[in-house]
Amino acid sequence: MLYHAEVTIELKSGMLDPEGTTIKRALEHLGYQTKKVSTAKKYTIQLDSNSADIARQKVDEMCQKIIANPIIHNYTIELREA
Amino acid sequence: MLYHAEVTIELKSGMLDPEGTTIKRALEHLGYQTKKVSTAKKYTIQLDSNSADIARQKVDEMCQKIIANPIIHNYTIELREA
Numbered sequence: 001m002l003y004h005a006e007v008t009i010e011l012k013s014g015m016l017d018p019e020g021t022t023i024k025r026a027l028e029h030l031g032y033q034t035k036k037v038s039t040a041k042k043y044t045i046q047l048d049s050n051s052a053d054i055a056r057q058k059v060d061e062m063c064q065k066i067i068a069n070p071i072i073h074n075y076t077i078e079l080r081e082a
Numbered sequence: 083m084l085y086h087a088e089v090t091i092e093l094k095s096g097m098l099d100p101e102g103t104t105i106k107r108a109l110e111h112l113g114y115q116t117k118k119v120s121t122a123k124k125y126t127i128q129l130d131s132n133s134a135d136i137a138r139q140k141v142d143e144m145c146q147k148i149i150a151n152p153i154i155h156n157y158t159i160e161l162r163e164a
Contacts, residue, residue, distance in 0.1 A: 002117065008124060020125070023125070023148070023149065026148055027144055027148065030144075030147060030148065032129075032140060032143070032144055033129070033130070034127050034128060034129045035084065035128035035129060035130065036126075036127075036128040037125060037126070037127050037128075038125070038126045039123065039124070039125055039126075040123075040124040040125075040126070041121065041122075041123060041124065042090065042121070042122040042123065042124050043102070043105070043119060043120070043121055043122075044118075044119070044120045044121075044122070045116050045118075045119050046116060046117035046118040046119075047114075047115070047116045047117060048115070048117065058114060061114070062109055062112075062114055065112060066105070066108055066109065066112065067105065
């Protein structure tokens with residue numbers, strides 16, 4: 001079965017987000033007032049697996065080993081059948 | 083009223099995604115087989131607005147002017163009241 005896993009990697013609260021701050025400032029220069037701009041990264045991983053549970057576990061391992069940095073990131077995984 | 087706009091910026095189909103390709107290869111080196119890995123960027127923008135329609139229109143303008151590159155990106159906006 002083919003699964004699509006959508007992984008969202010966000011900075012933990014309290015971590016600085018210089019990209020978000022820069023975009024907020026650039027938007028102000030263009031006349032757009034915002035309260036806050038924060039950035040995150042999204043990865044869509046397509047993988048074959050016998051079950052949704054196994055697919056989710058594999059993607060979780062991928063996140064811990066290579067995609068996210070658990071010291072500074074929170075991540076969420078949304079899984080659906082393709 | 084405070085609104086949260088979640089903007090997702092994806093590469094248009096056909097555009098090369100070297101970051102996704104690199105992660106796919108790195109995952110293979112760790113023993114994880116995937117069909118495809120694609121990357122996207124997510125921005126959460128908090129803004130005050132009198133109505134949801136005005137908020138959405140403003141965020142759409144921000145995307146066109148500074149956040150997305152319409153030549154290579156598709157973007158979606160999800161708006162909700164904070």
